[in-house]
Amino acid sequence: MTEFSPGLEGVVAAETAVSEVDGANGRLIYRGGYLIEDLSPVVSYEEAAYLLWHGELPDRAQLDSLRKQMAAARHLNSAARGALLALDPQTEPMDVLRTVVSAQGASKSFTKPTLEEAVALTAIFPTIVGAAYRRRLGKEIIEPRDDLDHAANLLWMLEGTEPAAERVGWVGTYLVLLADHGLNASTFAARVVASTGSDLASAIVGAIGALKGPAHGGATLAARNMLDKIGSAANAEKWLTESHARHERFSGFGHRVYRTYDPRATILRELAKSAAPEMHRTAARTEEIALTILHEAHPERPNATNVDFWASVVLTGAGVPKEMFTCVFGTSRVAGWTAHVLEALSDLRIIRPASRWTGPEPGRKPLQLAKR
Amino acid sequence: MTSAYVPGLEGIVAAQTAISMVDGENGRLVYRGYVIADLAEQMSFEEVAYLLWHGNLPSHAELDALTIELGGSRSLTPAATAALNALPTDTDPMDVLRSVVSVQGVEHKLAKPTVALAVHATGSFPTILAAFHRRQLGLEPVKPRADLTHAANYLYMLNGKESSPELVRALDTYLVLLADHGMNASTFTARVIASTESDLASCLVGAIGALKGPAHGGAPSAVMDQLEQIGTAENAERWLRAARKEKVRFMGFGHRIYRTYDPRARILKDMCKRLNPKFYDLASKVEETALAILHEEHPERPQATNVEFYSAGVLQAIGLPTEYFPPTFAVARAAGWTAHVLEQSAHNRIIRPQSEYVGPEPHKPVPLAERG
Numbered sequence: 006m007t008e009f010s011p012g013l014e015g016v017v018a019a020e021t022a023v024s025e026v027d028g029a030n031g032r033l034i035y036r037g038g039y040l041i042e043d044l045s046p047v048v049s050y051e052e053a054a055y056l057l058w059h060g061e062l063p064d065r066a067q068l069d070s071l072r073k074q075m076a077a078a079r080h081l082n083s084a085a086r087g088a089l090l091a092l093d094p095q096t097e098p099m100d101v102l103r104t105v106v107s108a109q110g111a112s113k114s115f116t117k118p119t120l121e122e123a124v125a126l127t128a129i130f131p132t133i134v135g136a137a138y139r140r141r142l143g144k145e146i147i148e149p150r151d152d153l154d155h156a157a158n159l160l161w162m163l164e165g166t167e168p169a170a171e172r173v174g175w176v177g178t179y180l181v182l183l184a185d186h187g188l189n190a191s192t193f194a195a196r197v198v199a200s201t202g203s204d205l206a207s208a209i210v211g212a213i214g215a216l217k218g219p220a221h222g223g224a225t226l227a228a229r230n231m232l233d234k235i236g237s238a239a240n241a242e243k244w245l246t247e248s249h250a251r252h253e254r255f256s257g258f259g260h261r262v263y264r265t266y267d268p269r270a271t272i273l274r275e276l277a278k279s280a281a282p283e284m285h286r287t288a289a290r291t292e293e294i295a296l297t298i299l300h301e302a303h304p305e306r307p308n309a310t311n312v313d314f315w316a317s318v319v320l321t322g323a324g325v326p327k328e329m330f331t332c333v334f335g336t337s338r339v340a341g342w343t344a345h346v347l348e349a350l351s352d353l354r355i356i357r358p359a360s361r362w363t364g365p366e367p368g369r370k371p372l373q374l375a376k377r
Numbered sequence: 378m379t380s381a382y383v384p385g386l387e388g389i390v391a392a393q394t395a396i397s398m399v400d401g402e403n404g405r406l407v408y409r410g411y412v413i414a415d416l417a418e419q420m421s422f423e424e425v426a427y428l429l430w431h432g433n434l435p436s437h438a439e440l441d442a443l444t445i446e447l448g449g450s451r452s453l454t455p456a457a458t459a460a461l462n463a464l465p466t467d468t469d470p471m472d473v474l475r476s477v478v479s480v481q482g483v484e485h486k487l488a489k490p491t492v493a494l495a496v497h498a499t500g501s502f503p504t505i506l507a508a509f510h511r512r513q514l515g516l517e518p519v520k521p522r523a524d525l526t527h528a529a530n531y532l533y534m535l536n537g538k539e540s541s542p543e544l545v546r547a548l549d550t551y552l553v554l555l556a557d558h559g560m561n562a563s564t565f566t567a568r569v570i571a572s573t574e575s576d577l578a579s580c581l582v583g584a585i586g587a588l589k590g591p592a593h594g595g596a597p598s599a600v601m602d603q604l605e606q607i608g609t610a611e612n613a614e615r616w617l618r619a620a621r622k623e624k625v626r627f628m629g630f631g632h633r634i635y636r637t638y639d640p641r642a643r644i645l646k647d648m649c650k651r652l653n654p655k656f657y658d659l660a661s662k663v664e665e666t667a668l669a670i671l672h673e674e675h676p677e678r679p680q681a682t683n684v685e686f687y688s689a690g691v692l693q694a695i696g697l698p699t700e701y702f703p704p705t706f707a708v709a710r711a712a713g714w715t716a717h718v719l720e721q722s723a724h725n726r727i728i729r730p731q732s733e734y735v736g737p738e739p740h741k742p743v744p745l746a747e748r749g
Contacts, residue, residue, distance in 0.1 A: 008390070009390040009392075009393060010380075010390075011726040012572065012726035012727050012728050012729060013386075013389075013391055013728050013729065013730035013731075014726075014729070014730075014731075015380060015731060016380055016386075016389055016391075016730045016731060017380060017381065017382035017383075017730065017731045017732065017733050018382075018386055018389075018730035018731065018732065019382070019730075019732045019733070020382055020732065020733045020735045021732045021733070021734065021735065021736075022734070022735050022736035022737075023736075024734075025732070025734030025736065027734075032739070034734065034736070034739055036736055037736065037737065037742075038736055038737035038738055038739050038740050039739065039740070039741070039742045040739050043739075043741050043742055044742050047742055047744045047745070048742065048745075052745065060736075062742060062743065062745075062748060063745075063748070064745075064748045064749045065745065065748065065749065068745065083463070083465075084463055084464045084465060084468070084476075086463070087459070087460065087462070087463020087464070088460040088463055088464075088476060088480065090459070090463075091455075091456045091457075091458075091459030091460040091463060091480065092456050092460070092480065092483065093456060093483075096456075096483045097483065099579075100479070100482070100483040100578070103479050103578075103579065103582060104460065104476060104479040104480050104483070107472070107475050107476040107479050107582065108460065108463070108464065108476045110472070111464055111465075111468045111469070111472035111473065111475075111476055112468065112469060112472060113465070113467040113468055113469060114469065115469065115589075115591070187731075187732050188729065188730050188731060188732040189729060190569060190570075190572060190573050190727055190728055190729050191573070193569055193728065193729065193730060194566055194569045194570055194583055197562055197565055197566045197569060197587060198562075198566055198583060198586045198587040198590070199590075200385070200562060200587075200590070200592070201562045201563070201587050201588070201589070201590020201591070201592045201593035201594075202590040202591040202592045202593075203586055203587060203588075203589045203590035203591075203593075204586075204589065206472070206586075207475065207585070207586025207587070207589050207590075208586060210475060210479070210582050210583065210586050211566055211570065211582065211583030211584075211586045211587065212583075213579070214570045214575055214578075214579025214580060214582055214583045215569060215570040215573050215575060215579070215583065216573070216575075217573070217575045217576065217579050218570070218571075218572070218573025218574040218575035218579075218727075219573070219574045220572070220573045220574045220727050221573035221574075221575075221727070222573075223573075223574075261727075261729055262729075352384075353592070354384050354385040355385055355562050355590075355592045355593065355633070356385050356386050356562055356565065357385060357386065357387070357560065357561055357562050357565065357633055357634075358386035358387075358388075358389045358390065358391035358392075358560050358565060359386075359387075359388050359389060359390050359391065359559075359560060360390060360391065360392045360393065360394045360398075360559055360560040361390050361392070361393045361394070362393075362394065362395070362398040362407075363393045363394065363395045364394070364395030364396070364398065364407075364409055364410055364432075365395075365409065365410035366410065367398065367400065367405065367407040367410055367411075367412060368407075368410070368412055369410045369411060370411075370415060371411050371415055371416060371419075371420070371434055372434065373419070374424070374434075374437060374440065375437075377434060377435070377436045377437065
């Protein structure tokens with residue numbers, strides 16, 4: 006037996022060709038061997054998803070066929086619609102997503118995950134996210150449009166008006182950047198569920214549950230909330246200094262894997278200049294001060310800005326409501342989750358680690374209730 | 378420092394726990410210091426759930442308080458009832474459980490997991506299953522009764538009448554035996570999700586999804602099917618030898634951890650003998666023959682009957698339909714899952730292992746227009 010490594014830090018739990026986080030060199034590699042900075046300017050979310058599923062970029066005909074398949078799969082089935090309408094409109098959006106995906110994937114007989122299911126589950130996310138948001142506002146649910154792509158459909162179903170191409174571009178880039186990221190906690194959760202031979206919906210529902218955690222997918226909203234509190238570039242130094250004095254953690258900084266700047270943060274930071282110029286100024290000043298404070302406190306630690314920090318600015322600029330940030334993260338990551346599940350199927354082995362016993366010495370005799 | 382990849386994380390310590398210990402070498406299962414055989418036949422599910430949650434067996438007063446609390450946690454929320462009724466009646470009960478637990482849990486929002494929430498969630502599992510079973514039969518749901526124990530109330534809600542004390546005791550023993558089992562895949566899933574600081578419902582739906590896998594809890598019907606095909610004790614040897622020639626797996630045998638007999642299987646076997654003699658006559662002959670054949674093939678491997686084999690006979694005697702075997706496993710394991718979530722949450726570090734990249738080295742993507 007090995008030494009216990011809390012959080013399985015440094016423990017290799019899977020072999021994968023879906024993506025690689027090269028933390029030492031600040032590189033994120035997507036399947037096929039593409040660096041994220043090379044990929045994001047040239048591919049749509051659909052192309053990135055195709056890449057993660059198939060290992061190569063689609064040609065025109067393959068992409069058209071995928072788009073058609075996704076368009077056909079953007080409608081909720083009756084169980085999912087029933088589950089959606091059963092929920093109080095003010096239900097936390099991630100709980101709506103978790104529940105409706107579970108209902109959409111409920112079936113009478115057990116099926117092994119397939120690529121077709123992966124496409125369909127990925128396609129349904131914007132529909133659920135849009136519906137959850139519209140119900141929150143007490144507005145009618147907007148049906149998906151077959152002529153819009155994935156990113157545009159997301160904004161369309163949130164707002165009910167056709168979004169400007171520029172905003173679709175920002176959301177599209179965000180969706181490409183976040184689509185996969187090695188064995189993060191939600192992807193790992195999906196792979197553990199899949200390792201028992203379970204179905205795709207079960208794996209994805211587990212992943213949604215993990216993404217909901219503030220230490221994982223909830224971090225984008227936390228970064229936005231911090232920037233909201235700071236309010237302006239002029240207030241950044243005062244706010245951060247006081248916050249640090251109270252031993253609070255800065256949201257949007259630090260990552261277990263990257264030892265240098267997160268390449269996704271670099272791209273989003275640049276994008277934020279046009280997507281949210283005012284907020285970009287606040288965020289840039291906040292980043293500068295925060296990194297200085299963190300470096301002074303822990304010169305030995307790499308205190309890199311993480312993707313959540315700049316993602317919160319870009320999503321804000323693109324007009325995504327902040328209460329939907331985590332769901333939109335899931336809308337992106339579902340391509341990676343499903344790709345990992347499909348990859349794991351080729352050599353399925355149950356993930357069943359060991360644990361170290363820290364309880365009392367075994368063998369004590371229980372007292373009968375009457376004697377307790 | 379990164380360790381070498383171990384498939385399935387076999388032997389890798391992923392957590393420290395004081396909840397249960399699977400001592401595979403000696404064929405022992407220990408709950409909080411008590412050997413399972415000392416708990417199984419005298420303790421109620423409530424006492425053992427209390428033990429798993431708190432670390433000690435309850436006093437009379439503590440048990441009474443828990444009984445009242447559980448009794449008060451048996452009603453479904455209106456949203457959960459509506460979602461349950463929206464699922465088609467031929468839905469796999471595991472999918473029903475996954476979806477409705479997701480709805481029942483939305484009230485938790487992002488509350489930090491507590492024992493009260495654990496009790497609340499555990500209390501609702503039998504109600505969900507019984508309500509759906511009644512619906513499948515075209516019958517009205519039976520309202521839970523707070524004056525019955527967890528096991529007795531489950532059977533009462535399923536059947537609309539109280540079961541004999543003997544069957545209630547049998548179900549209680551089953552629930553106690555299956556309540557926890559170290560770092561199995563579903564429990565580990567729950568802990569991975571909890572490690573992101575997500576909520577209890579998210580952990581539970583992930584765990585249910587993992588339990589659904591045939592390699593974990595999802596295949597007791599496979600045991601029944603195989604026994605049915607064998608038909609009679611006289612036919613066992615001939616059938617099993619012929620099956621082996623065609624590389625058919627024997628269902629109900631083998632476990633990664635137990636090197637000797639699974640202590641739970643031994644207890645369940647005795648119960649089968651008493652409660653389900655017809656099943657026992659066939660099953661014990663099949664067991665004897667299967668173990669002999671497996672030993673001939675691999676004398677070096679420990680071959681053990683696993684818990685699913687005799688569980689099938691016990692649950693059949695209790696009167697559960699086969700498709701309710703896996704979710705009844707979940708009714709038991711809910712106690713362990715929630716206890717592990719509480720433990721994880723008290724000593725948390727996000728579970729984010731490494732992966733080993735096995736894809737191609739980085740190269741540039743070709744834009745769509747040039748891909749043909």
